[in-house]
Amino acid sequence: MATGRTHRPATRSRGIPEATVARLPLYLRALTALSERSVPTVSSEELAAAAGVNSAKLRKDFSYLGSYGTRGVGYDVEYLVYQISRELGLTQDWPVVIVGIGNLGAALANYGGFASRGFRVAALIDADPAMAGKPVAGIPVQHTDELESIITDNGVSIGVIATPAGAAQQVCDRLVAAGVTSILNFAPTVLTVPDGVDVRKVDLSIELQILAFHEQRKAGEEAAVDTAAPAAVRRQPAATDQGPDGDVPAVMPA
Amino acid sequence: MATGRTHRPATRSRGIPEATVARLPLYLRALTALSERSVPTVSSEELAAAAGVNSAKLRKDFSYLGSYGTRGVGYDVEYLVYQISRELGLTQDWPVVIVGIGNLGAALANYGGFASRGFRVAALIDADPAMAGKPVAGIPVQHTDELESIITDNGVSIGVIATPAGAAQQVCDRLVAAGVTSILNFAPTVLTVPDGVDVRKVDLSIELQILAFHEQRKAGEEAAVDTAAPAAVRRQPAATDQGPDGDVPAVMPA
DNA sequence: GAGTGTGAACGTCTTCACAGCG
DNA sequence: CGCTGTGAAGACGTTCACACTC
Numbered sequence: 001m002a003t004g005r006t007h008r009p010a011t012r013s014r015g016i017p018e019a020t021v022a023r024l025p026l027y028l029r030a031l032t033a034l035s036e037r038s039v040p041t042v043s044s045e046e047l048a049a050a051a052g053v054n055s056a057k058l059r060k061d062f063s064y065l066g067s068y069g070t071r072g073v074g075y076d077v078e079y080l081v082y083q084i085s086r087e088l089g090l091t092q093d094w095p096v097v098i099v100g101i102g103n104l105g106a107a108l109a110n111y112g113g114f115a116s117r118g119f120r121v122a123a124l125i126d127a128d129p130a131m132a133g134k135p136v137a138g139i140p141v142q143h144t145d146e147l148e149s150i151i152t153d154n155g156v157s158i159g160v161i162a163t164p165a166g167a168a169q170q171v172c173d174r175l176v177a178a179g180v181t182s183i184l185n186f187a188p189t190v191l192t193v194p195d196g197v198d199v200r201k202v203d204l205s206i207e208l209q210i211l212a213f214h215e216q217r218k219a220g221e222e223a224a225v226d227t228a229a230p231a232a233v234r235r236q237p238a239a240t241d242q243g244p245d246g247d248v249p250a251v252m253p254a
Numbered sequence: 255m256a257t258g259r260t261h262r263p264a265t266r267s268r269g270i271p272e273a274t275v276a277r278l279p280l281y282l283r284a285l286t287a288l289s290e291r292s293v294p295t296v297s298s299e300e301l302a303a304a305a306g307v308n309s310a311k312l313r314k315d316f317s318y319l320g321s322y323g324t325r326g327v328g329y330d331v332e333y334l335v336y337q338i339s340r341e342l343g344l345t346q347d348w349p350v351v352i353v354g355i356g357n358l359g360a361a362l363a364n365y366g367g368f369a370s371r372g373f374r375v376a377a378l379i380d381a382d383p384a385m386a387g388k389p390v391a392g393i394p395v396q397h398t399d400e401l402e403s404i405i406t407d408n409g410v411s412i413g414v415i416a417t418p419a420g421a422a423q424q425v426c427d428r429l430v431a432a433g434v435t436s437i438l439n440f441a442p443t444v445l446t447v448p449d450g451v452d453v454r455k456v457d458l459s460i461e462l463q464i465l466a467f468h469e470q471r472k473a474g475e476e477a478a479v480d481t482a483a484p485a486a487v488r489r490q491p492a493a494t495d496q497g498p499d500g501d502v503p504a505v506m507p508a
Numbered sequence: 509g510a511g512t513g514t515g516a517a518c519g520t521c522t523t524c525a526c527a528g529c530g
Numbered sequence: 531c532g533c534t535g536t537g538a539a540g541a542c543g544t545t546c547a548c549a550c551t552c
Contacts, residue, residue, distance in 0.1 A: 019543060025463040029442065043511065052444035055511095056545055063513055071512045071551040088463050089470030096462070103364045107357035113442055113459040118466065157469055158462070181472060182465040184458075188283065188367055190306035198468045200461050204438075205367040207454050208350070208412070209279040209342050211436040212372065214452045215411055216343030218435060273521055297533065309533095310523055317535055325529045325534045 016087075020061045026051045027058070028084045028117075034077050043074040085118075095122035095156045097180075099171050100163030101131055101141050104186055108162060109137035122154040127167065144171075151178035158182045165189045172199075270341070274315045280305045281312070282338045288331050297328040339372075349376035349410045351434075353425050354417030355385055355395050358440055362416060363391035376408040381421065398425075405432035412436045419443045426453075 030050035034042060044062075048055040062068060062075070068083055069075045085091055096114075098105050101124050108114070109124055124141045126132075131141045142150060150156065159175040161168050161183060168187035175183065176197055185191055185201040193199055284304035288296060298316075302309040316322060316329070322337055323329045339345055350368075352359050355378050362368070363378055378395045380386070385395045396404060404410070413429040415422050415437060422441035429437060430451055439445055439455040447453055 017543070021467050022460070022464055024467070025457075025460040026444070028463070029459075030444075045511080050444070052446075054545080056547095057543090059512065060514080060544080067513070069512050072510045073552070074511070087467070089466040090463065092470075094462075094466055094469070103357070103361035107361045108458065110357045111458060114462075117459060117463065119462055158465055182469045184461050184465060190280070190284075190304070192306075196472070198465060200465060202456055202458070202461060203279075204362065204365060204456070205283075205371060206276070206279040207438050207456060208348075208368075208373055209282075209344065209371065210276055211412055211438060211452060211454060212343040212348055213275050213278070213341070215348070215436045216346075218450070271521070299533085308523080310525095311521090313534065314522080314536080321535070323534050326532050327530075328533070 016064045020064055021088075023051070023053065023057075023061055024084050024088055026053070027061070028081065028088070028090075031077055031081045031084070035081055039077055041070075041074045041076055044069070047075065090118035092118065094119050094158055095154045096120065096158045096160060097123045097125055097147075097150060097154075097156050097175075098160045098162060099125045099144075099147070099175070100161060100167070100187075101126040101136055102162065102164075105162035106136050108160060108186075109139065119158075122156055123150045125150065127163075147171075147174055148178045151175065151180060156180060158184070160184045160186070161191075162186045270318045274318055275342075277305070277307065277311075277315055278338050278342055280307070281315070282335065282342070282344075285331055285335045285338070289335055293331055295324075295328045295330055298323070301329065344372035346372065348373050348412055349408045350374065350412045350414060351377045351379055351401075351404060351408075351410050351429075352414045352416060353379045353398075353401070353429070354415060354421070354441075355380040355390055356416065356418075359414075359416035360390050362414060362440075363393065373412075376410055377404045379404065381417075401425075401428055402432045405429065405434060410434060412438070414438045414440070415445075416440045 027047065030047055031042075033050070034047075042050075044055040044059045048058040051058065059069075062080075065083060065087055068080055096119050098108055098121060101109065105124065105126070109121060114121060121137070121139060123146075124136055124139050125144055125147055126141050127144045129143060132143045134141050151159075157180055159172075159180040159182070161171055161175075163171055165187045168185065168189045169191060172183060172185070172191045172193065176193055181196060182198045183191065183193065183200070185199055186203075188203055188205055191199050191201075281301065284301055285296075287304070288301075296304075298309040298313045302312040305312065313323075316334075319337060319341055322334055350373050352362055352375060355363065359378065359380070363375060368375060375391070375393060377400075378390055378393050379398055379401055380395050381398045383397060386397045388395050405413075411434055413426075413434040413436070415425055415429075417425055419441045422439065422443045423445060426437060426439070426445045426447065430447055435450060436452045437445065437447070437454070439453055440457075442457055442459055445453050445455075
């Protein structure tokens, strides 16, 4: 999730649920594809399928934006594209800086979907003096010393951190001090930021671990279905029922 | 979110909430750091701070795993590391393939946190014949033709897709057909998979758009400092195209 | 008839607050 | 006393089902 701090008063007049906001980009992408194929209208059913959600959820989501559909017909593709874009703030241009131009930073700089939707890479910043001046994705890398002036001069409010974990908090502090109020963090660290600054994180390692959890469970289920036999290789005994009071003493090794 | 098909019908009595699972890697990381500093025990308060959550949530999360703490004292760091690792399935080795060795794929292959926690890059796969044999992060890239045999021979159950959007679904289908049951998708596409296959996605563009939404709202709040609920306005006064010409939301609402 | 928009039911996650144990 | 573990309350999110509109 985002916002380590940020207590949304929750009662702003304009209350679009966070979960809905997180899906708007998905709808927008599906709609853009339809728009390119010159499809004039879509039903909630069709659009939901394209976005990978169910139609009730989609309709509910759109209801927070207003009544943009036509009963018996569906939604006007172009109109919806515009409305969602506006809602997400993509009708304006967002200059973004990427800090940390290693493998990942370079990949991000080269990422096409970046520029396509309102975002513009204003600068690439790296701490390695040897990188300075070297162009990545057609943009010359600048040294960390320039960070503050780059932020200020370009009116940057969104920063992307792709540095090693050890440098992330420090970079974050400098970005925030210079005026950045939204941060996308790729470094495997918990960032601490003042109120009013949003942080979202993308963490490969965490995603893999979540997959591993489910993967392990799948493996366990197979065994359980076929044989009630003792668990194989690494299968863990695991506590039995977790009843209301079924507290398990656990195995407590080492 | 992930898993288009995650109706856990309370199969196993082992019901750890999804939200909790998603935080376990976070706790594990914080605990590992403590372990390296040879800290013997932590309180829920301290650990929660390190992981960026609140202590009630952390205690609740741990309560799903069992009673691993000591009242009046806290949690034994080493013991918890072990328990969480086991719960996440990290006590075993997960071979992973990365498909699509462009900028991003290379970045992922080089990512250290990969190998550190139970995950091992079993193979790198790319559709470009010119890439074949070329080593990336010390691992020779193999051609897509080999995909099925690589999966089978290495018993791979987790695949990472870092291809362009257009190729993602096709690669996904092949991975699944070959036996992969967990997919981490970096391509900006909605993947369709059969039941029993988990998909998690990482999407830079979506994250940025979510940030832009909040960023826009921050900028708009300045104007409406104390306007007592201007009623449920349907049509917002157009995004006030505040150009990127040095206009930074520097003002803090009183 | 077809498909949106939405109250109400339901389920999940978070937070509270305190009993209970070391 | 300090801190965990957890029912209960509350906030949030999803799904249902149908009234309503085109």
